[in-house]
């Protein structure tokens with residue numbers, strides 16, 4: 001029997017396995033088509049309606065979100081045209097990205113990973129990243145939701161394609177002092193941030209997005225966009241810190257205070273003031289996921 005002794009050998013084995021996973025899901029077609037339309041200078045409603053209308057379950061979900069208390073409308077939204085008007089293009093992009101990725105990675109909840117909590121954590125980190133980027137005046141707002149939403153995709157990949165390793169990682173965390181990243185590196189030779197970035201590269205996402213996913217736990221190591229990486233890192237930390245949802249694997253996430261200086265946050269006290277405004281936002285956003293699942 002083959003015995004793998006060193007971490008670099010484990011890493012090589014994981015990289016080979018990743019490269020060979022023929023089941024590694026392709027980028028959701030819907031995400032690609034909708035992004036093309038929505039990223040245009042002047043997005044065309046009609047084209048978007050055509051794309052969304054191809055998928056009846058998507059139509060139902062978009063309508064139920066438009067009719068949800070989140071938008072508090074008096075009139076019932078029954079058509080896609082009206083839904084686009086109510087939600088707006090940027091909200092729709094969020095919904096479509098989230099729905100198509102959730103659909104692609106659907107997996108069973110088990111004792112090791114609660115799918116609902118995982119997607120809630122992803123969605124909240126995405127929404128909060130977008131909000132923080134806007135509040136601090138970064139021009140990265142457009143990318144912020146997707147980067148935040150996808151930041152932990154590596155966890156979904158390990159859970160689905162390396163399930164026995166996921167179990168070992170879980171047990172290592174339970175029985176040792178190792179945190180999530182250390183346990184992953186111990187077992188797979190690489191962590192979920194690196195694996196998520198691998199997937200993003202596979203999906204031909206822009207290099208800056210792949211880099212941000214790779215460095216969401218150590219934003220200052222981001223070579224292409226340490227500002228966005230810092231925003232994602234903070235949003236990730238806040239969703240855990242404010243305990244919105246119950247996402248377990250990353251629960252001991254440590255905040256990189258050095259990276260917070262990128263957002264002009266220099267002390268714990270400044271941090272407290274900064275975060276106090278976001279709890280209500282997160283609670284409201286957590287309502288939205290109910291309509292996505």
Ligand SMILES: [Fe+2]
Pocket residue numbers: 151152192193216217250
């Ligand atoms: Fe993470």
Ligand SMILES: [Fe+2]
Pocket residue numbers: 121125151152236250
């Ligand atoms: Fe996370």
